[in-house]
Amino acid sequence: xxxxxxxxxxxxxxxxxxxxxxxxxxxxxxxxxxxxxxxxxxxxxxxxxxxxxxxxxxxxxxxxxxxxxxxxxxxxxxxxxxxxxxxxxxxxxxxxxxxxxxxxxxxxxxxxxxxxxxxxxxxxxxxxxxxxxxxxxxxxxxxxxxxxxxxxxxxxxxxxxxxxxxxxxxxxxxxxxxxxxxxxxxxxxxxxxxxxxxxxxxxxxxxxxxxxxxxxxxxxxxxxxxxxxxxxxxxxxxxxxxxxxxxxxxxxxxxxxxxxxxxxxxxxxxxxxxxxxxxxxxxxxxxxxxxxxxxxxxxxxxxxxxxxxxxxxxxxxxxxxxxxxxxxxxxxxxxxxxxxxxxxxxxxxxxxxxxxxxxxxxxxxxxxxxxxxxxxxxxxxxxxxxxxxxxxxxxxxxxxxxxxxxxxxxxx
Numbered sequence: 001x002x003x004x005x006x007x008x009x010x011x012x013x014x015x016x017x018x019x020x021x022x023x024x025x026x027x028x029x030x031x032x033x034x035x036x037x038x039x040x041x042x043x044x045x046x047x048x049x050x051x052x053x054x055x056x057x058x059x060x061x062x063x064x065x066x067x068x069x070x071x072x073x074x075x076x077x078x079x080x081x082x083x084x085x086x087x088x089x090x091x092x093x094x095x096x097x098x099x100x101x102x103x104x105x106x107x108x109x110x111x112x113x114x115x116x117x118x119x120x121x122x123x124x125x126x127x128x129x130x131x132x133x134x135x136x137x138x139x140x141x142x143x144x145x146x147x148x149x150x151x152x153x154x155x156x157x158x159x160x161x162x163x164x165x166x167x168x169x170x171x172x173x174x175x176x177x178x179x180x181x182x183x184x185x186x187x188x189x190x191x192x193x194x195x196x197x198x199x200x201x202x203x204x205x206x207x208x209x210x211x212x213x214x215x216x217x218x219x220x221x222x223x224x225x226x227x228x229x230x231x232x233x234x235x236x237x238x239x240x241x242x243x244x245x246x247x248x249x250x251x252x253x254x255x256x257x258x259x260x261x262x263x264x265x266x267x268x269x270x271x272x273x274x275x276x277x278x279x280x281x282x283x284x285x286x287x288x289x290x291x292x293x294x295x296x297x298x299x300x301x302x303x304x305x306x307x308x309x310x311x312x313x314x315x316x317x318x319x320x321x322x323x324x325x326x327x328x329x330x331x332x333x334x335x336x337x338x339x340x341x342x343x344x345x346x347x348x349x350x351x352x353x354x355x356x357x358x359x360x361x362x363x364x365x366x367x368x369x370x371x372x373x374x375x376x377x378x379x380x381x382x383x384x385x386x387x388x389x390x391x392x393x394x395x396x397x398x399x400x401x402x403x404x405x406x407x408x409x410x411x412x
Contacts, residue, residue, distance in 0.1 A: 133160045138227040143174070147215065148205065149193035150174060151222035154182045157189055163234040164189055164223060165408060168215075170202055171195075171244025171271075172393050179350040184401035186408065188237070189226075191219050199243030199273070206250035213255050237265040237404055241393040245271035252291030265305040265407065266295060267400045270392035272308055274319040274327070284319045284327055293331055299376035300332040305407055307377045307400055309392050312368070313384045325378045334373045336380070342367040345398040353394060363391040365399065377403070 135158045143150040152174070157164075165188035169177050174192045181190050193215075195201045206212050216233070223231045238248045245268045255261060272292060277283040286293065292306075299306035308328070310321035319327075326336055345365055353361045365388075369380035379399065381388070392399070 144222040152190045170240040170247040175352040180397035183397040199246040203246035235264040239267040241269040274324040300374040337371040
């Protein structure tokens, strides 16, 4: 018979031996540490034995000595755990695309109901994907001159390879456009072109064969001077505000529509106008926007992104941005969508807006319509003043550019 062993707990370790010999009536008091502490359960008598031995007779119980603790065999539990691990590691060998589900081949053997062994290949480190290459250090301060504009490396332009994305913006304050790109978090080089106040100067500048190609080549050289070695153009977004849209129209007729040019997105901010027919002043002369009509069909089919915004300004002598945009929607078989509830874009306050007149800085954009056909989107906003017109440039970081940022994040 194995001698009984008591599990004794006492506040004073030196009193343990004395407690073994203390009378039973004092034991209960000895197990209390203080009036505010939960008492330790009274001691029980247990016996150490093998899990498969014959059951012992149940010891007698008394008021001061509770029943013996429940004895749980450990070997069956060990065997069950081993069996569970066999099942898990067996599942790990299920092939997924030619590779085990857990990325390794495991062989398991169970011996004597409790021994588990597994072999793992030594080249496990090769299964871990390599770390991305470091960001290339560029010169972000200042700008480099271009024909009719400047090349900027925004603070968000952080390429990891020689492949780079490019945004070319026509007509707009350089600082406002740069800060809008940075606010939207677009990882791209930026060229801002300003040729004058009228749309005609933008149209004639890029109607000349080779003019747009020369601009793209000059931009590539400037990007290399900013610190990007052997730059390779990956995607291009053309953006314009007001009269700058004619530069995009001319580019679409010459170089930008070529299959080898990586045009991925077009944004026109309250700028796409169209003249009236010579014979009927109620009809648009759509030959002037033929490139945008083709672009609308391509965007509706998902080939690239085309996004237009417009106010409610009516210039009277030629087609408004609202009327022209709605005409493009009809050419792709869509009608204007005016839901009862439209999301109001967040109002962005850029650092350089602090110097802008208060009536321009605080102008809010109130949506009136939002229509999407594939990747062709037209958003109308209320307002018919010059402040409403300017807001489409000042708030481009909240209206148009988030769509570009999301598109380029999803398809790097």
